[in-house]
Structures are given as C-alpha cells and as structure tokens.
Amino acid sequence: MDTVLLSRLQFAFTIGYHILWPAFTIGIAWFIVVLNALWLRTGKPTYRDLATFWTKVFALAFAMGVVTGVVISYEIGLNWSRYARATANVIGPLLTLEVLTAFFLEAGFIGIMLFGEHRVGRKLHFLASVIVATGTLISAFWIVSANSWMQTPVAFTVRDGQFVATDFWGVVFNPSMPYRLVHMILASFITGNFVVVGVSAFWLLRARSEDQNAAQTAFSMCLWFAAILVPLQIIAGDQHGLNTREYQPMKLAAIEARWETAKSVPITFIAWPDENAERNDYSIEIPLLGSIILTHSLDGEVKGLKEVPASERPPVLPVFLAFRIMVGCGLVLLGIAFIALYLRWRRQLFDSRWYLYACVACTPLGFVATLAGWTVTEVGRQPYVIYGQLRTAAAVSPVAGGAVFGSLAVALVLYNLLLLSFFFYGGRLVWRGLRTDTPISPVGRPIGAISASVQARGAVQ
Amino acid sequence: MIQFFSLDLSVFFAVAVAFVIALYVILDGFDLGIGILFPLAPRPADRDLMIETLAPIWDGNETWLVLGGMVLLTAFPAAFAILIPAYYVPLAFMLFGLVLRGISFAFRAQGGALQLAWTSAFAGGSILAAFCQGAILGSFIGTPIKVADGHFAGGPFDWITPFSVATGLGLIAGHALLGACWLVWKVDGTLQAFGRKSALATLVITGGAIALVSVWTPLSVPQIAERWFTVPHFVALAPLPLIAAAAWIGVLRALSGPHDWLPFLCAIVLFLASLGGLGASIWPQIVPGVMDIWAAASEHQTQMTSLFALAGFVPVILAYVGFSYWTFRGKVGVS
Numbered sequence: 001m002d003t004v005l006l007s008r009l010q011f012a013f014t015i016g017y018h019i020l021w022p023a024f025t026i027g028i029a030w031f032i033v034v035l036n037a038l039w040l041r042t043g044k045p046t047y048r049d050l051a052t053f054w055t056k057v058f059a060l061a062f063a064m065g066v067v068t069g070v071v072i073s074y075e076i077g078l079n080w081s082r083y084a085r086a087t088a089n090v091i092g093p094l095l096t097l098e099v100l101t102a103f104f105l106e107a108g109f110i111g112i113m114l115f116g117e118h119r120v121g122r123k124l125h126f127l128a129s130v131i132v133a134t135g136t137l138i139s140a141f142w143i144v145s146a147n148s149w150m151q152t153p154v155a156f157t158v159r160d161g162q163f164v165a166t167d168f169w170g171v172v173f174n175p176s177m178p179y180r181l182v183h184m185i186l187a188s189f190i191t192g193n194f195v196v197v198g199v200s201a202f203w204l205l206r207a208r209s210e211d212q213n214a215a216q217t218a219f220s221m222c223l224w225f226a227a228i229l230v231p232l233q234i235i236a237g238d239q240h241g242l243n244t245r246e247y248q249p250m251k252l253a254a255i256e257a258r259w260e261t262a263k264s265v266p267i268t269f270i271a272w273p274d275e276n277a278e279r280n281d282y283s284i285e286i287p288l289l290g291s292i293i294l295t296h297s298l299d300g301e302v303k304g305l306k307e308v309p310a311s312e313r314p315p316v317l318p319v320f321l322a323f324r325i326m327v328g329c330g331l332v333l334l335g336i337a338f339i340a341l342y343l344r345w346r347r348q349l350f351d352s353r354w355y356l357y358a359c360v361a362c363t364p365l366g367f368v369a370t371l372a373g374w375t376v377t378e379v380g381r382q383p384y385v386i387y388g389q390l391r392t393a394a395a396v397s398p399v400a401g402g403a404v405f406g407s408l409a410v411a412l413v414l415y416n417l418l419l420l421s422f423f424f425y426g427g428r429l430v431w432r433g434l435r436t437d438t439p440i441s442p443v444g445r446p447i448g449a450i451s452a453s454v455q456a457r458g459a460v461q
Numbered sequence: 462m463i464q465f466f467s468l469d470l471s472v473f474f475a476v477a478v479a480f481v482i483a484l485y486v487i488l489d490g491f492d493l494g495i496g497i498l499f500p501l502a503p504r505p506a507d508r509d510l511m512i513e514t515l516a517p518i519w520d521g522n523e524t525w526l527v528l529g530g531m532v533l534l535t536a537f538p539a540a541f542a543i544l545i546p547a548y549y550v551p552l553a554f555m556l557f558g559l560v561l562r563g564i565s566f567a568f569r570a571q572g573g574a575l576q577l578a579w580t581s582a583f584a585g586g587s588i589l590a591a592f593c594q595g596a597i598l599g600s601f602i603g604t605p606i607k608v609a610d611g612h613f614a615g616g617p618f619d620w621i622t623p624f625s626v627a628t629g630l631g632l633i634a635g636h637a638l639l640g641a642c643w644l645v646w647k648v649d650g651t652l653q654a655f656g657r658k659s660a661l662a663t664l665v666i667t668g669g670a671i672a673l674v675s676v677w678t679p680l681s682v683p684q685i686a687e688r689w690f691t692v693p694h695f696v697a698l699a700p701l702p703l704i705a706a707a708a709w710i711g712v713l714r715a716l717s718g719p720h721d722w723l724p725f726l727c728a729i730v731l732f733l734a735s736l737g738g739l740g741a742s743i744w745p746q747i748v749p750g751v752m753d754i755w756a757a758a759s760e761h762q763t764q765m766t767s768l769f770a771l772a773g774f775v776p777v778i779l780a781y782v783g784f785s786y787w788t789f790r791g792k793v794g795v796s
Contacts, residue, residue, distance in 0.1 A: 066563060067560040068560065069527075070559060070560075073530055074552060076534070077546065078546060085541075088538030088759055088763070089538070089759050092535030093766040096767055096770055099528045100774040100778065104521065104524050108784075112785060112788055114517070115789070116789070120788055162538075168766055397549070398613055399549050400616065403617040418564055421564075
C-alpha cells in the first residue's frame with residue numbers, strides 16, 4: 001500500500017477532525033469570558049446561566065480538542081519522520097513553545113475554570129477563564145506560525161538536507177503568518193459565534209418560557225458580533241489572497257483554476273477544471289472582476305498553472321471547489337448578519353420564524369468554511385510539504401503501509417464514534433436548555449457546594 | 462556567563478528529556494493507575510470519587526507527554542525520527558488509549574444509559590496506554606532498532622518480544638501501584654481500604670517486574686552489564702538499587718502507617734530510582750546501540766532557543782500546576 005497517500009489521508013482526517021474543536025472552543029472561550037465579565041459587573045442571572053451552560057458545552061469540546069491534539073503532535077514523528085528530521089531546527093522550537101506557553105496554561109487552569117469556582121472565589125475563577133481563553137489564542141499563534149512557515153518559508157539555510165533557522169523571529173513572523181493568524185482567529189470566533197446563534201434560535205423557536213431571556217440575550221449579542229466579525233473576515237481574506245498571489249502564485253492559480261497567465265482576467269464563479277486537458281468546462285465567468293478582486297486593479301496580472309510543469313502543480317479541482325465552498329459559507333453568514341441588522345431595526349429580530357430557522361440551519365457553516373479553508377491552503381501547497389523546498393513524498397516515514405492503514409482504520413472508527421457521542425451529549429445539553437441545573441460533572445463539586453448553588457439559584461429566582 | 466555557555470547543551474537536554482519523561486510517568490502514571498483499578502472499585506459510586514480526584518488535573522498530567530515528545534524532536538531530531546516510527550504500532554495504540562480514556566472524563570460525567578460504556582472505555586484506554594508504554598520501554602532497552610542511513614529500517618512488529626510484553630504488563634502494575642497510593646492519599650473509608658489492598662498487590666508485582674528488568678538486561682545486553690559491574694561505575698551506581706529497595710520497603714511499611722501521603726511519596730521514589738537505573742544503563746545512548754546524544758543533537762542555535770524557552774517557562778508552569786494541585790488539595794468526598 002502507498003505509504004505517502006495513506007499518511008496524507010490519515011493526517012488530513014485527524015487534523016481536519018482536530019481543527020473542528022479549537023475552531024469552536026477559541027470562540028466559545030472568549031464568549032464565556034464576556035458572559036462572566038457581564039455577570040460580575042451587572043449581577044444579572046441571565047449572564048450567569050448562559051456562562052454556566054456554555055461552559056458545559058465548552059468542557060466537552062475542549063476535551064475533544066485535547067485528546068485529538070495529543071495524537072497530532074506524535075503523528076509528526078509517526079507518519080512524517082523525514083519531515084521531522086529535516087525541519088526540527090526550524091519547527092521544533094515553535095512546537096515546544098506552543099506546549100510551554102499554551103497547552104500547559106490551558107491545562108493548568110481548565111480545572112479551576114470547570115471545577116474550582118467554590119474553592120477560589122468568583123474573581124479568581126473569572127481570571128482562570130480569561131487565562132484559558134488566552135491560552136487558546138497563544139496556541140493558535142504558534143501553530144499557525146509553524147504552518148505558515150511551511151507555506152512561505154524564510155529565514156533558513158539548508159545544511160546536509162536539513163533546514164536550519166537563521167533568525168528565530170523571522171521564522172515566527174514569516175510573510176504569510178500575520179494574514180493566516182488573523183484569518184484563523186476570526187474564523188474561530190465566527191464558528192463559535194454562529195453555534196451560539198443557532199442554539200439560541202432553536203431555543204427561541206421552541207419558545208419555552210424559562211429559556212427566552214437567555215436565548216434573546218445570547219442571540220442578540222452574537223448577531224452584533226457577527227455584524228462586525230464577518231465583514232472583518234472578508235477583508236482579512238482579501239488581504240490573505242493578495243499575500244498568496246505574491247508568495248504562492250500556483251496556489252492562487254489553482255484557487256481560480258487559471259491555466260494561462262493573463263492580465264485583466266475574469267472571475268470564474270463556477271466551473272469543472274479538467275487537469276488533463278488543462279482547461280475548465282462549464283465555466284461561468286464575469287469579465288475583469290478577477291483582476292479587480294485578486295490584484296485590486298483592472299489590468300492586474302494573474303499567473304496561470306501552465307507557468308510550471310504539471311508535476312509542480314497542486315491538485316486543481318479540490319482547491320478550486322473548496323475555495324468556493326468557503327466563500328459561499330462566508331457570504332451566507334454575511335447575509336445572516338446583515339438581515340439581523342434590518343430585523344433589529346424593524347424590531348422583529350426574535351419573532352421572524354423564517355429567520356430563526358435560517359439561523360439554526362447555519363449552525364455548522366463556520367465549521368464547513370474552516371475545513372474548506374484549510375483544504376484550500378493545505379492542498380494548495382502540494383506537491384510540497386514545505387512550499388518550493390521539500391516535497392510531500394520525501395517527508396513520509398519509512399514505515400509499512402499496512403501500519404499506516406491499520407492506524408487510519410482505527411482512527412476512522414474511533415473518531416466517528418466519539419463524534420456521534422459528542423452530538424448525543426452536546427445535543428442533549430442544548431435540548432435541556434437552561435432549565436436543569438446539572439453541574440458540569442455530577443462529581444465535580446462536593447455535595448455541599450451543589451446544594452449551596454441550588455439554594456443560591458432559588459434565592460435569585 | 463562564559464561557564465554557562467560552555468555547558469554541554471546535549472547533556473542538558475538529555476537531562477531535560479529524562480526529567481520530563483519522569484514527571485510524565487509519575488503524574489500520568491497515577492492518573493492511568495486510577496483507570497487500571499477502575500473495574501475493581503468496590504462500589505459503582507466509588508468510581509465517581511476516583512474520577513473526582515483526577516478531573517481537575519488529568520489534562521495537565523498528560524501535557525508532559527506532549528512536551529517530552531516536542532523536546533525530543535527539538536533537541537534530538539535524529540533520535541526522534543528513528544524512535545517514533547520504530548514504535549509506530551505501540552505509540553498509535555497508546556495514543557488511541559489516551560484518546561479513549563481522556564474523553565471518558567467528559568462523557569462519563571454526562572451520566573445516562575451509556576455511562577457504563579464510558580466507564581469501560583476509561584479503564585480499557587488506561588490499561589491499553591499503560592501496556593503500550595511498558596512495552597515501548599522494554600523494547601527500547603532490550604531490542605536494538607534497525608537503522609539504515611539514519612532512518613528507521615525495521616518492521617512494524619519488531620518491538621514485540623517476551624521481555625517487552627513482560628515490561629508492558631509490569632508497567633500496568635506499576636501505574637496501578639501509583640494510582641492505589643494516590644487513592645490512599647486522596648480518599649477515606651472503604652475506598653481508601655481498597656487503595657491499600659490494591660497497593661499491596663501491585664507493589665509485589667511491580668517489585669517483581671523491576672527485579673526482572675534488573676536481572677534480564679545485564680544478562681542480555683553486555684554493555685549494560687559492563688556499566689553496572691565494573692568498579693568505578695559499580696560504586697557510583699550502587700545507591701540506585703539501594704534507594705529502590707528502600708522505597709519498596711517504604712511503601713510496604715507506610716501502607717500500614719499513620720501518614721496517608723507516605724505510600725505515594727515512597728512509590729514515587731521507587732519509580733524515580735528505577736527510571737534512574739534505566740537511564741544509567743543506556744547513558745549516553747539515545748537510540749541504544751545506534752546513536753548517542755551528541756550524534757542525535759540538533760544545531761547549537763536550536764538548542765539555545767529551546768534552552769531559553771524551557772528555562773523561562775518550566776518554573777512558571779511548575780508554579781501554577783502546583784497552585785492547581787493546591788487548590789484541589791485534601792480528601793475528596795468530604796465537604
């Protein structure tokens with residue numbers, strides 16, 4: 001069996017699965033921080049109830065992220081040992097710093113955030129939630145930095161086939177890093193944001209009286225966030241695109257399925273790129289718009305795939321389609337965010353049922369867009385693992401294909417079972433809503449604390 | 462400062478990797494040990510208490526495993542690129558075991574009809590991970606890795622030998638010993654009595670496993686025999702087995718003594734002495750028989766960057782991890 005293909009499939013599956021959880025928890029962690037801050041300031045029980053609810057969901061998703069993340073860090077050695085050997089002098093310190101500055105921070109304070117409120121007091125508990133949320137961002141910083149260096153490698157020399165950093169900060173802040181970091185963090189905020197919007201819309205549709213206050217608060221709050229975040233993301237994506245044009249022209253050519261280098265290019269809305277014939281079938285194009293979007297000028301030049309031999313090109317079809325899925329999701333979410341502004345102005349935000357249904361339907365779109373975006377950037381980097389420097393086929397471990405196949409098969413079964421379980425437990429939490437005061441874990445607090453918190457709730461109500 | 466910079470960084474990182482691995486083995490050791498003892502708990506409600514002793518800290522314990530891997534990658538990439546693929550199968554299963562047991566913390570706490578499934582997953586994942594770790598350890602010291610051109614050149618099942626299976630089983634007992642002593646410290650009543658009983662049984666098995674390794678490795682690996690039984694080394698290394706023996710007796714006596722924390726402390730010393738013995742056996746090899754730490758080392762500036770990172774952050778990490786343990790101090794199940 002082909003170890004390279006199997007290793008790529010395994011990495012694509014395990015990291016695609018893994019990114020779902022950070023994409024969600026980075027946003028939710030900060031949402032919880034906001035809720036806790038509002039609760040500390042105003043003392044309104046709605047904020048407290050929402051913070052408690054989303055902390056329960058966060059705990060489940062965070063655990064999924066942690067356990068699948070440990071696998072990723074070892075897969076670098078398991079499946080990609082030649083890559084590990086070649087790049088350790090560049091990537092190694094970044095990954096070590098990620099563990100030191102982010103993983104430990106999250107792990108050290110998640111316990112206090114989830115189980116420690118009655119032991120450390122409200123203020124220190126709030127601080128713990130801020131620290132955990134900060135840890136998620138620091139983690140994103142390092143891992144996006146490492147990934148971006150693989151896309152736009154700079155500040156290195158090659159000695160005996162090994163990449164050696166010549167300037168640590170040059171590696172960290174490589175040319176595509178700031179764009180990718182902003183794009184990814186905004187994606188995480190938007191993903192988490194629209195999960196809250198979708199769940200709140202579900203509660204509003206169900207119209208159970210005890211949920212309504214909290215549902216309206218969260219729904220309104222997150223649609224305000226959406227009205228800011230989604231336009232920002234579109235600007236960030238545009239800037240990221242300009243950066244890609246400069247540093248990874250073949251990735252951009254694959255995104256646009258552009259075969260010939262040309263000026264004043266049209267934009268291709270949709271098409272079926274045929275890699276063997278080197279042309280697009282069934283394409284729908286708008287003149288000039290391509291140059292305007294991609295180069296910000298009417299006669300800007302866009303490089304075509306035929307600039308390089310076929311062996312140097314990324315797979316066109318997946319990159320082309322994934323990009324359109326990503327942008328499509330973004331435009332739908334932009335529509336949702338803008339319609340909210342209109343409905344708010346008409347004072348119909350909470351009782352336009354068609355809109356609430358649309359919001360529920362949009363719950364997964366952030367995840368879809370995130371996965372599609374990573375597909376664009378990772379498949380678009382092929383056939384290289386380090387763009388222009390190290391081919392993916394030369395990065396793989398010298399292990400038997402059967403071993404990779406076996407572990408891939410186990411991962412497929414195990415991870416999908418866990419996903420089903422997450423949907424089951426997460427769905428049950430959403431279904432129960434805010435009514436039941438089940439603690440995060442039935443054993444997480446001593447009996448005394450549970451009864452005290454139940455009494456406290458009784459007093460508030 | 463001049464003295465500082467002339468420090469042999471490869472020695473520093475060998476000690477650092479050993480330190481992180483030792484921390485991981487002890488911290489995740491008692492953590493996995495609770496999972497190993499899980500099916501034997503006297504009453505179902507006791508399992509909730511056992512979980513409660515771990516829930517706030519298990520994630521941090523496991524993070525040392527990730528740090529160990531990343532420090533190995535950064536400081537000794539040539540060794541990382543051989544060792545990890547060489548143990549592909551046991552490492553993959555260890556990771557899957559850790560996934561299962563880790564997620565069980567979250568899902569088991571949700572209650573409901575599936576709780577029994579997550580109880581089993583927690584125990585099964587812990588046992589699987591412990592066995593794989595022990596088997597990797599046994600294979601690491603007992604079976605030379607096939608290497609060609611600086612890369613792993615063996616098969617996926619080279620690591621399986623009777624010895625590595627024995628060390629796999631031995632480490633299940635060893636982790637269970639740590640877990641049992643942790644229980645003696647962290648709970649009261651019948652569950653504590655269960656902890657004492659389990660600690661006694663696992664102490665005997667762990668002692669046997671350590672004895673087996675101590676006898677078998679010098680017999681089968683001549684370099685290890687030479688390391689331990691020639692004169693200057695013999696004197697320098699003699700304290701390690703003596704400390705291990707004293708710690709073993711210490712656990713035994715402390716289990717019937719008045720201090721609930723003492724068995725755990727003695728078990729930690731037993732582990733440290735045993736790990737120290739293993740380290741002494743292979744030093745300064747990092748892929749035994751193939752590569753020493755200097756041959757495996759990364760570039761000087763890479764090691765310098767990591768040195769600053771470790772020296773700057775690890776003390777801070779130890780401080781707040783300590784704070785977290787302190788926050789959740791005392792017996793659980795007592796309000």
